[in-house]
Amino acid sequence: MRQVHKLTLTVKEIRGKCPVHKLGDRIVFESPEIVTAKTDALCVHAMGSMLSMLIPLVRGISFKDLGLAVKEGNVGYIQCLDPGPPYTHGGTVIFEIKRE
Numbered sequence: 001m002r003q004v005h006k007l008t009l010t011v012k013e014i015r016g017k018c019p020v021h022k023l024g025d026r027i028v029f030e031s032p033e034i035v036t037a038k039t040d041a042l043c044v045h046a047m048g049s050m051l052s053m054l055i056p057l058v059r060g061i062s063f064k065d066l067g068l069a070v071k072e073g074n075v076g077y078i079q080c081l082d083p084g085p086p087y088t089h090g091g092t093v094i095f096e097i098k099r100e
Contacts, residue, residue, distance in 0.1 A: 005058050006030045006100040009050070012077070016084025016091020021046070027095075031058040046093060049081040057099060074099040 009027040020043035027046075028038040031054070036042075053066055063069035063076030076097045084091035 003060060004031050005060060007054065007057055008098045008100065009095045011093055012096045013094040014091055018091045018093050021093050029054055029058065031055065043080065045082045046080045046095070050078045050095065053078060057097065068097065
């Protein structure tokens, strides 16, 4: 059986205005669940953009191989799909993902 890793996603940057997240917010993912007791906020736009990456990441696939990092390691980045101004009233959120 393959080892499953815990992921912690932290809001690193907000471009525009996000109605859900603020800087420093965390989402904790322990496959197959989002640990709500350790999660500050959860936005459906953000989940839509990262859901396809979470399963490979918890199974140990490289951040670099998935295009989420420049170099090998246990940290990568992903962003919300809301483009923000001038296209929407929201904003793009950049998440740092750490694998434990």
